[in-house]
Amino acid sequence: MSDGIADYVSRVYRFALRLTGDPHRAEDLTQETFLRAWRKRGSLRDPRATRTWLFRIAVNLWKDQSSKGKPDAVALETEIAAGCATPDQHLQGQEELQQAIKKLSGLPPRQSQVLYLVAVEQMSLAEAADVLQINKNTAKVHLSLARKQMRETFQAKS
Amino acid sequence: MKPIDCEQLDDYLAGDLPCDWVAVFEQHVGQCPACSAEVTQWKKLGTDLQQASQALEAPSAALMESIRESCEPTRAPPREPTRARRLAAAVAVCLTAGLWLAVIPGGRESSRPPKEDHVVAVPKGPITRVELPDNVIGVPVDIGDPDVTVVWVYPVYDPAGESD
Numbered sequence: 001m002s003d004g005i006a007d008y009v010s011r012v013y014r015f016a017l018r019l020t021g022d023p024h025r026a027e028d029l030t031q032e033t034f035l036r037a038w039r040k041r042g043s044l045r046d047p048r049a050t051r052t053w054l055f056r057i058a059v060n061l062w063k064d065q066s067s068k069g070k071p072d073a074v075a076l077e078t079e080i081a082a083g084c085a086t087p088d089q090h091l092q093g094q095e096e097l098q099q100a101i102k103k104l105s106g107l108p109p110r111q112s113q114v115l116y117l118v119a120v121e122q123m124s125l126a127e128a129a130d131v132l133q134i135n136k137n138t139a140k141v142h143l144s145l146a147r148k149q150m151r152e153t154f155q156a157k158s
Numbered sequence: 159m160k161p162i163d164c165e166q167l168d169d170y171l172a173g174d175l176p177c178d179w180v181a182v183f184e185q186h187v188g189q190c191p192a193c194s195a196e197v198t199q200w201k202k203l204g205t206d207l208q209q210a211s212q213a214l215e216a217p218s219a220a221l222m223e224s225i226r227e228s229c230e231p232t233r234a235p236p237r238e239p240t241r242a243r244r245l246a247a248a249v250a251v252c253l254t255a256g257l258w259l260a261v262i263p264g265g266r267e268s269s270r271p272p273k274e275d276h277v278v279a280v281p282k283g284p285i286t287r288v289e290l291p292d293n294v295i296g297v298p299v300d301i302g303d304p305d306v307t308v309v310w311v312y313p314v315y316d317p318a319g320e321s322d
Binding site: 119 | 196203206208209214218
């Protein structure tokens with residue numbers, strides 16, 4: 001697989017984790033996202049917007065699935081604590097990284113999603129709001145709340 | 159412009175501060191220990207989460223492979239024509255010609271709505287031209303093989319004839 005697509009798959013999968021909270025469902029959502037994207041690839045006008053376009057497809061698919069009444073996801077931090085999402089056991093500082101992910105996953109879904117898009121994907125607030133299809137001011141409130149909750153983790157660590 | 163102070167911190171961290179305010183706010187950050195600490199923590203948070211997410215949340219190889227197969231369909235490279243393939247193509251032509259004779263006797267069926275399509279394979283070489291009856295339309299299909307021509311054949315549907 002070309003590096004470009006592999007990178008997008010990784011990004012979409014990690015974002016799908018924020019949406020679903022469950023690795024297995026995140027994989028399903030990622031796969032469905034790429035299938036739909038492949039079918040609709042002609043509608044992508046600007047290749048520079050590929051990431052945002054893919055994320056928006058994932059959000060739409062997740063909304064569709066949620067409206068069909070699929071059960072709530074298993075808390076992601078449980079999966080991580082059980083070691084299901086830790087492929088590299090020799091990574092230095094893994095415990096700290098796990099704590100960061102657990103804290104991120106423990107946030108309310110919207111806060112986690114906005115924080116992820118802005119802090120990790122380095123999206124602007126407007127882009128994040130566009131992906132999640134929410135008001136920009138709402139996104140800003142979620143980001144502020146998420147940042148304050150995460151700050152406690154860092155203060156505790158230091 | 160409002161005075162730049164700690165109130166703009168959220169906008170700054172969210173990348174939502176107007177461009178001409180950014181430099182001014184960064185000057186404020188340089189002089190404000192509280193904002194400076196927040197900005198430092200925010201940058202560290204981003205770095206840590208990025209590192210953690212990449213290290214701990216990698217998609218499985220099976221998912222990667224599955225998406226690769228879905229999104230990068232590989233076409234078989236063109237093959238050299240073989241005697242068997244030419245023979246198969248000729249048989250296909252004969253079968254299809256027989257089908258025409260059976261299904262479209264004298265154009266009587268032309269008034270029926272189309273129910274199925276027929277595939278006609280015409281090899282290059284001895285057969286260079288195929289006459290189609292007036293009551294069908296042939297549409298060539300590119301299958302990527304220079305030695306085989308596939309034509310979708312559609313019966314012509316005449317709604318006026320149906321009402322007779």
